[in-house]
Amino acid sequence: MKENVKASGRVVFALGNLLKVAFEGRVTQGEVAVVRIRGGFLKAEVIEVEGSIAKIQVFEDTSGVQLDTPVEFSDELLEIELGPGLLGEIFDGLQNPLEKVALRTGLFLERGVYIPALDREKVWLFNPSANPGDTVRRGDTLGTTRESHFDHRIMVPFKLYGTYTVESIEKAGSYTIDKTVAILKNEVGERFEVQMLQKWPIKFPLIEGNKMRPEEMMTTGMRIIDTMIPIAKGGTGCNPGPFGAGKTVTQQIVAKYSNVDIVVLTACGERAGEVVEVLKTFPELQDVFTNEPLMHRTTIICNTSSMPVAARESSVYVGMTIGEYYRQMGLDVLVLADSTSRWAQAMREMSGRLEEIPGEEAFPAYLASRIAAFYERAGLVLLRDGKKGSLTVIVAVSPSGGNIMGDPVSRATMSIVGAFICLSREYSDARRYPAIDPLKSWSKYRSIAARTLSEKESDWGEWIKKADSILARGEEVGRRMEVVGQEGTSMDDYLTYLLSELFSFSYLQQNGFDKEDVYASIDKQVEMFKLINTVFAVPFQFEDKDKAKTFFLELQNKIKNLNYVPQSSEPYMKMYEEVMHTIDRARVEIGG
Ligand code: ADP
Numbered sequence: 001m002k003e004n005v006k007a008s009g010r011v012v013f014a015l016g017n018l019l020k021v022a023f024e025g026r027v028t029q030g031e032v033a034v035v036r037i038r039g040g041f042l043k044a045e046v047i048e049v050e051g052s053i054a055k056i057q058v059f060e061d062t063s064g065v066q067l068d069t070p071v072e073f074s075d076e077l078l079e080i081e082l083g084p085g086l087l088g089e090i091f092d093g094l095q096n097p098l099e100k101v102a103l104r105t106g107l108f109l110e111r112g113v114y115i116p117a118l119d120r121e122k123v124w125l126f127n128p129s130a131n132p133g134d135t136v137r138r139g140d141t142l143g144t145t146r147e148s149h150f151d152h153r154i155m156v157p158f159k160l161y162g163t164y165t166v167e168s169i170e171k172a173g174s175y176t177i178d179k180t181v182a183i184l185k186n187e188v189g190e191r192f193e194v195q196m197l198q199k200w201p202i203k204f205p206l207i208e209g210n211k212m213r214p215e216e217m218m219t220t221g222m223r224i225i226d227t228m229i230p231i232a233k234g235g236t237g238c239n240p241g242p243f244g245a246g247k248t249v250t251q252q253i254v255a256k257y258s259n260v261d262i263v264v265l266t267a268c269g270e271r272a273g274e275v276v277e278v279l280k281t282f283p284e285l286q287d288v289f290t291n292e293p294l295m296h297r298t299t300i301i302c303n304t305s306s307m308p309v310a311a312r313e314s315s316v317y318v319g320m321t322i323g324e325y326y327r328q329m330g331l332d333v334l335v336l337a338d339s340t341s342r343w344a345q346a347m348r349e350m351s352g353r354l355e356e357i358p359g360e361e362a363f364p365a366y367l368a369s370r371i372a373a374f375y376e377r378a379g380l381v382l383l384r385d386g387k388k389g390s391l392t393v394i395v396a397v398s399p400s401g402g403n404i405m406g407d408p409v410s411r412a413t414m415s416i417v418g419a420f421i422c423l424s425r426e427y428s429d430a431r432r433y434p435a436i437d438p439l440k441s442w443s444k445y446r447s448i449a450a451r452t453l454s455e456k457e458s459d460w461g462e463w464i465k466k467a468d469s470i471l472a473r474g475e476e477v478g479r480r481m482e483v484v485g486q487e488g489t490s491m492d493d494y495l496t497y498l499l500s501e502l503f504s505f506s507y508l509q510q511n512g513f514d515k516e517d518v519y520a521s522i523d524k525q526v527e528m529f530k531l532i533n534t535v536f537a538v539p540f541q542f543e544d545k546d547k548a549k550t551f552f553l554e555l556q557n558k559i560k561n562l563n564y565v566p567q568s569s570e571p572y573m574k575m576y577e578e579v580m581h582t583i584d585r586a587r588v589e590i591g592g
């Protein structure tokens, strides 16, 4: 039974961006409401309904809202637009296209300005692939259009559950996204017009097909991640760390160099200038894999400084929903969010205003379940046509005071993700970048990565074990040495320490600002890691610790320099030979 009259009401109470509205009619949780202010309107979401009072969260500054301000309810959930034209676009947390907004109102969003997310005038070349009479279901491909270098599938709208027959479909041609390209009929003869544009509510997972366990590695070009803390396509990861440790730099490197088709970058911005920085730099970057502008395969969701916390909550869902939509096309998608702590803070503020019983650190009791539900939207999906699509999620977390274990958001995140990439103050203070602590970090995807990597190098598994053990023992010796000094340390222990330092300095550390070092291909990583393991296998013997130290400094610098030149280039070959020569020299001195 459909009600034709939408509910409406009046503001009876306001606290920050929480309004209580006395209404008449029917209002549902999650529905979008519109607050009428002088000269415009503000968007809001219904978060609670109690009798004839709705509590709504306004996405913008609420100054000017008064008692009795009229509110209309839309009877629609908070949705976004999906269709060709998402790639290359920069949206805010409510999917306003920022560039168009800027043209209209200056750099930052004016209150109450909403512009359709996707261009209604642009035409796209539609190529039908279904035929009249075909039986189709949600997510099935009706045709395609070319969006940058992808075949963007025009799919049966995900809101249409059940079985449909294609009644008619447009011929190949150029159409705008709101033009009807197909008409579907359900079993009782109801007709549905399908456009290239469809909508989906952001808080509900968009998925059709079967979820599978991740089975393939996602490479990032960051040696410490790919080798020690690998990520799987369809997997989840988080990179928590204190302020200034390198979360944003890490997220941006991963955004640029991961071997995925599409990247959705959600920038919530801790510092005001950070978001502007993303807006300026990303459009200028080239994709290392295709040599095209990186933006051709990227969508950015950015929260502008004028938007209150409530919009930050929606932005992570907007990013996730866009990611899910492209996954349904059989593509590999990576969704990044920097950082989710802002999202959790939005939840905390709202929960406080709602006077809910607070959990730890005043976060709502449902914090952990919200976080878990968010990550559960990631995954590898077997589509009905046999293709696979993946959605990988990596999220930065910024615990207050930098204390990861004491932070409810970090802990809830850790308990659900498959890879924990832990940034540490100790490393960043020592300028050991990326400041990822390999001993505190972990990944459940190591066996998946080992499968890929042992195809290239059968000893990979053994090498990793060796590296793990040298790092752990090296750190232990290093800490002990702080107390007992070099003299109090045995030669054997000292050598282990030097080996772990060499591994850390010349392999795990990587300069995110050097154009060559920032990205290491898997082939180069395998070759370099082999070199490291060659060093690990030498039965070094030195007369004294100073000699050992001098030798290792020389060797580790020589190995490190290989990172700054392209693999197989002439200088690389020469430098590589020199490294081997240095290792041999040590062997000769030992008399081996
Ligand atoms: P966070 O987001 O954790 O607050 P940022 O990512 O902004 O920290 O990093 C802070 C600074 O640390 C950067 O401006 C840069 O100078 C340095 N840094 C971080 N990661 C790297 C890296 N991989 N290589 C070189 N420098 C880095």
Ligand code: MG
Pocket: 247, 248, 249, 270, 338
């Ligand atoms: Mg940051």
